Amino acid sequence: MISELLEELESEVSKCISCGFCESVCPTLPAAGYDLWKGARGRVIMGRELLSSVQNHGSTNVSDSFYSCLDCHACLYVCPAGVNAGKVSHVSKSIIAGNGIEGNENPLARMMASVTMRYMNPLGIREKCSEWFHGMEADTNSSDLLYTGNMYQLMAYTQGMNHMREKMGKGMSLIMSRIISSLPWLIKLAPMRPDVSVSRKMGQSLSNIALLLRKSGISLNYLGKDEPYPGTFIYDLGYLDLFRQYAAKVAKILKESGARRIITVDPHTYDLLKNIYPKYVEGFDIEVVHYLDLIEGSSFKGGNENITYHEPCHFSLREDAYNKPLETLRSIAQVNLPPRSGRRTKCCGGPDELIFPELTQKISSSRYDELKETKSRKIVTACPICFSNLNKGPEVIEIGDYLVSKLKN
Numbered sequence: 001m002i003s004e005l006l007e008e009l010e011s012e013v014s015k016c017i018s019c020g021f022c023e024s025v026c027p028t029l030p031a032a033g034y035d036l037w038k039g040a041r042g043r044v045i046m047g048r049e050l051l052s053s054v055q056n057h058g059s060t061n062v063s064d065s066f067y068s069c070l071d072c073h074a075c076l077y078v079c080p081a082g083v084n085a086g087k088v089s090h091v092s093k094s095i096i097a098g099n100g101i102e103g104n105e106n107p108l109a110r111m112m113a114s115v116t117m118r119y120m121n122p123l124g125i126r127e128k129c130s131e132w133f134h135g136m137e138a139d140t141n142s143s144d145l146l147y148t149g150n151m152y153q154l155m156a157y158t159q160g161m162n163h164m165r166e167k168m169g170k171g172m173s174l175i176m177s178r179i180i181s182s183l184p185w186l187i188k189l190a191p192m193r194p195d196v197s198v199s200r201k202m203g204q205s206l207s208n209i210a211l212l213l214r215k216s217g218i219s220l221n222y223l224g225k226d227e228p229y230p231g232t233f234i235y236d237l238g239y240l241d242l243f244r245q246y247a248a249k250v251a252k253i254l255k256e257s258g259a260r261r262i263i264t265v266d267p268h269t270y271d272l273l274k275n276i277y278p279k280y281v282e283g284f285d286i287e288v289v290h291y292l293d294l295i296e297g298s299s300f301k302g303g304n305e306n307i308t309y310h311e312p313c314h315f316s317l318r319e320d321a322y323n324k325p326l327e328t329l330r331s332i333a334q335v336n337l338p339p340r341s342g343r344r345t346k347c348c349g350g351p352d353e354l355i356f357p358e359l360t361q362k363i364s365s366s367r368y369d370e371l372k373e374t375k376s377r378k379i380v381t382a383c384p385i386c387f388s389n390l391n392k393g394p395e396v397i398e399i400g401d402y403l404v405s406k407l408k409n
């Protein structure tokens, strides 16, 4: 595995001609005060450094450069040599995680992976993640499985976790992360308090998604407290061996539920299940769709309302761009896009939230300002992470909530 990763890293970094075009679109570079190592070109240079250090058994400290990458892939679409600094970062994190390169592994990353492996949820709160479904009934005979992947639900806990880490201080928080990595059950003793209004808001968004699907005549199964998190963190943080085992467990649960079609609700889970699972889980053949693919049966009030749509990276900057949210919105409203949209959309900063929250704050504020400049009365997002980070005013609304507000009856 390690030799394949080194080859992959070499083939990516060797294409770079050091022109610096990628720096013009990399959101982390300005947010980090133009620290070269927290920008796209710096990550490619660090990739070379890591390669030479592993090949020559040297030591190096390259960790923050890669862990601060948002994996948005914006750099790929402006690079004349076809380099993807996001891929460089991901492969490098995988080398660090798989090879134990001393002093480089981020303790928080290890903790998230350990807790997820034990509880099938990064915070050990699977049961709480099913609370939004209270009062509704799942159709256990349906082969259509609504799969939230716990993503909307987890948003209520991220800010709380960051406050807890701030209170503890950086040093103590790293020590605690190391301890919990070895003893993941300790996470159950941590005072995990959700932000109640975010929790309510996210639960409402999930209920609205279920409503849209039901209005379109789809009968849904849902796993409730048994629904596992899909393993996004484990994959993104480079724990590929663990991810292979974890994804196989999730796939088994999904298969045993009788699902023939998995209905995802967020871009990260959709991308992971559709594009990554088939590469890691042998025989993973369940159809993966996004809920917006299935709501054609609903009727919406059309109109001339001006709205702005923020496109998520995992839809617009992946090889097969997924444009259904934009098409759906265009069928019922006048959609404005900010200058950075389509293949140049700008990440909300969310993927850095747990390890580099200060970068996330700066990136999300600058993206929010760009979206506000379009002067629409509403800003529509299509991802719980984008919503949670861009929700800086009452005009920001999740796409499911917007669509429900436009239902004919």
Ligand code: SF4
Pocket (backbone or CB within 6 Å): 015, 016, 017, 018, 019, 020, 021, 022, 023, 040, 041, 044, 078, 079, 080, 081, 082, 083, 084, 085
């Ligand atoms: S744009 Fe491409 S070739 Fe230019 S510095 Fe960035 S990665 Fe290297």
Ligand code: SF4
Pocket (backbone or CB within 6 Å): 025, 026, 027, 028, 039, 040, 043, 068, 069, 070, 071, 072, 073, 074, 075, 076, 084, 085, 086, 087, 089
């Ligand atoms: S993937 Fe995004 S954050 Fe990472 S280097 Fe490229 S543009 Fe920067």
